[in-house]
Amino acid sequence: MQLSCEVCHSPLRAEDVRLDLAVAKCHACNAVYDLSGRKARGLSAQRPEKLPLRPKVALPSNFRVEEDGPTTRISWRWFNPLTHLFLAFFCIAWDGFLVVWYGIALNMEDKPIIMILFPIAHVAVGVGLTYSTLTGFVNRTRIEVNRDQLTIRHGPLPWRGNQDLPGRQLTQLYGEEVARTNKGSTTYSYDLLALDREGRKVKLLSGLTEKDQVLYLEQTLERKLGIEDAAVDGELARRTHAA
Numbered sequence: 001m002q003l004s005c006e007v008c009h010s011p012l013r014a015e016d017v018r019l020d021l022a023v024a025k026c027h028a029c030n031a032v033y034d035l036s037g038r039k040a041r042g043l044s045a046q047r048p049e050k051l052p053l054r055p056k057v058a059l060p061s062n063f064r065v066e067e068d069g070p071t072t073r074i075s076w077r078w079f080n081p082l083t084h085l086f087l088a089f090f091c092i093a094w095d096g097f098l099v100v101w102y103g104i105a106l107n108m109e110d111k112p113i114i115m116i117l118f119p120i121a122h123v124a125v126g127v128g129l130t131y132s133t134l135t136g137f138v139n140r141t142r143i144e145v146n147r148d149q150l151t152i153r154h155g156p157l158p159w160r161g162n163q164d165l166p167g168r169q170l171t172q173l174y175g176e177e178v179a180r181t182n183k184g185s186t187t188y189s190y191d192l193l194a195l196d197r198e199g200r201k202v203k204l205l206s207g208l209t210e211k212d213q214v215l216y217l218e219q220t221l222e223r224k225l226g227i228e229d230a231a232v233d234g235e236l237a238r239r240t241h242a243a
């Protein structure tokens with residue numbers, strides 16, 4: 001049985017697929033996604049019994065979930081003690097240095113223009129970093145999903161990436177692993193993406209820290225949006241042609 005990637009259509013290698021977990025990670029585009037409930041796409045047409053149903057992914061420890069009739073709300077704080085306390089100390093040192101610098105410059109008799117202009121780029125970095133550190137302390141991401149609508153909000157401090165998407169526009173959700181190498185050590189983060197009916201990629205979330213978070217969101221949101229059921233009972237084709 002040859003599987004190909006649902007996102008970039010490269011043939012998947014044996015090591016890309018964990019049939020026991022029903023999860024695939026494409027070596028070509030780094031997409032991570034659920035393999036169960038894909039029968040409508042012809043993935044398992046010959047041997048449907050070979051693709052197991054994926055067990056329910058455990059709720060990530062920092063996620064809070066509320067069920068409210070047809071609507072599910074998922075939210076989590078951005079705060080991560082290690083990252084944000086380190087950033088807070090860094091901001092205090094950085095901003096403190098600039099305060100001292102400007103204290104000296106503005107108290108000089110002739111207020112030399114070079115001393116005022118020289119650290120302007122550092123001021124910009126300080127403002128950006130301090131703001132993003134503050135969001136780490138106070139912000140949450142809130143997702144509200146039901147059959148018709150997917151809403152994503154970041155706040156209370158404004159941040160890019162709020163979304164309102166009609167549910168029937170999305171045909172598949174998947175994760176993407178992003179690797180960053182710094183001084184020989186690699187850290188991974190995960191983005192959550194969707195394909196719309198025209199096959200275009202829509203980025204839903206970025207910077208998730210755990211693979212389980214993206215797999216949980218993929219599974220839960222697909223279920224609520226009716227994508228998974230659709231794939232199993234063939235409704236997807238009807239929905240696609242209903243446009």
Ligand SMILES: [Zn+2]
Binds near residue numbers: 008009031
């Ligand atoms: Zn791929």
